[in-house]
Amino acid sequence: MSSTQQQREADVSSPRRHDSARVSHARDFGRGFFAKLAIMGLVDALGVYVVITAFTVGSTVIAWSMVALLLVANVVYFTRRALPMKYLLPGLAFLFVYQVFTIGYTGYVAFTNYGDGHNGTKDQAVAALLAQNEKRVEGSAAYPLAVVSNGDELGFAIVDGDDVRAGTAQDPLSVVDAEVSDGVITAVDGFELLDRQSVLAEQATVASLRVAFGDDPAAGSIRTQDGRNGYVYTSILRYDEDADTMTNAETGVVYAENDHGQFESAEGEKLNVGWRVFTGLDNIRTAFGDERYSVPFLKVLVWTFAFAILSVAGTFLLGLFFAVVLNDPRLKYQRLMRSLLILPYAFPAFMSFLLWRGMLNTKYGFINDTLLGGMDINWLGDPVLARLAVLAVQMWVGFPYMFLIATGALQAIPAETIEAAKIDGAGPLRIWRSVTMPLLLVAVTPLLIASFSFNFNNFNIIEMLTEGGPMFRDASVPIGSTDILITMVYSISGLDGGAPKNYGLASALSIIIFLIVATISVISFKKSRTLEEIN
Secondary structure: OOHHHHHHHHHHHOHHHHHHHHHHHHHHOOHHHHHHHHHHHHHHHHHHHHHHHHHHHOOHHHHHHHHHHHHHHHHHHOOOOOHHHHHHHHHHHHHHHHHHHHHHHHHHHHOEOOEOOEOOOHHHHHHHHHHHOEEEOOOOOOEEEEEEEEOOEEEEEEEEOOEEEEEEOOOOOEEEOEEEEOOEEEEEOOOEEOOHHHHHHOHHHHHHOOEEOOOOHHHOEEEEOOOOEEEEEEEOEEEEOOOOEEEEOOOOOEEEEOOOOOEEEOOOOEOOOOOOOEOOOHHHHHHHHOHHHHHHHHHHHHHHHHHHHHHHHHHHHHHHHHHHHHOOOOOOOHHHHHHHHOHHHHOOHHHHHHHHHHHOOOOOOHHHHHHOOOOOOOOOOOHHHHHHHHHHHHHHHHHHHHHHHHHHHHHHOOHHHHHHHHHOOOOHHHHHHHHHHHHHHHHHHHHHHHHHHHHHOOHHHHHHHOOOOOEOOOOOOOOEOOOOHHHHHHHHHOOOOOOOOOHHHHHHHHHHHHHHHHHHHHHHHHHHHHHHHHO
């Protein structure tokens, strides 16, 4: 018998090996396995909810991306292989969701007309046009009406002859079992009646609610103004799906689809609701070619560079000054003074911005009222003073950080290097210029580049201190003297409520900002490598 066969028989006959195998198998289904199973069950449940919601609202890209993430997660965590991926997958998933997907979606929106009037798909635009152009049918009967709810969804119930019909915005009116007393609906099967107080609380929603009269769109819909009587409304627009045209039944004007996601007549009249379409480089051309945006864009671009450069230079020089002064061993109470200097950094920045905004108030601010004896200086209303105030506040908030990194860099310089320079006859100024400063820059230059990138997009200080004001007098868009590119994007997007929403143009400007910052950072890092040769 060969040695291999003997080994196999020994393996089979060995009870210890059988016990070991059983123990190993049992461990596979121990507490850790069931804990992993429970956690993955929660993750899968949340993921399935996201997928269903995404498909419901029409976000197929999000839905399929989530399906892919769930499949990868289950394969990775329920297999013995790909051990490193078990640790890397959570970070990679968040990187994909919050960075890669966000950048990709912003790039997609930048080449569309997404914004007010172009929020949805073409089918949604057609439905909105038909609904918004409804008029009451002349001579139509008034139906006794009650406002009902089906969960969170409001609807109507009407008395139609001997029947009661009920429905919601999603479901047309249909015959239901109900109770009617003296022409007033008192109960509806499957729905909850709203009392008068609840109807008044939802008055705006009730007034805008429309419930289709039946399955035939031509039958119109029921609408109400008082929550008690319903009337039949029909749209004055007629959509011809075969010809892809919208016709005004009253005037006979025909509107055809144009290249910009709208229905437009032969005379150039456009219907107010459109849909999202790919517009190519139109947003880029608008940013640089339309005077409404190009003129303030150049002003904002110059101020953005000035703000970022001056903020970095000012905070670094001030922080470096205090670092050098407090690095002298002959100075007493060093720890106490260092603690006091980092207090502005320990205090939340956004709270500092709001505090300074109050202190700079023209009428009752601490600076005007107390420090300047009641002077009337409009710190935040004058373009020059507002910019100086922004820089001063950024100096106050930012210099402690530079003080910390400069202190650490100075203390990291070997004392032997300074001593060798002194032995060679170098004076204090020469030592600083030829030894200390170069070694200091090797350590802090990457941080200065990062600080520049941060201040280039420092949204919080502008929005919380000046809100971009004072506004440009000659600008037709809500952009001001202290706006930087990122706050200009915020204003153009319309999220602040100051202008119509224009996500496409805002996304295009975001891409431009990204390219500017990326280019400057790459160039700066390449230049900073030359400093490393000093080491």
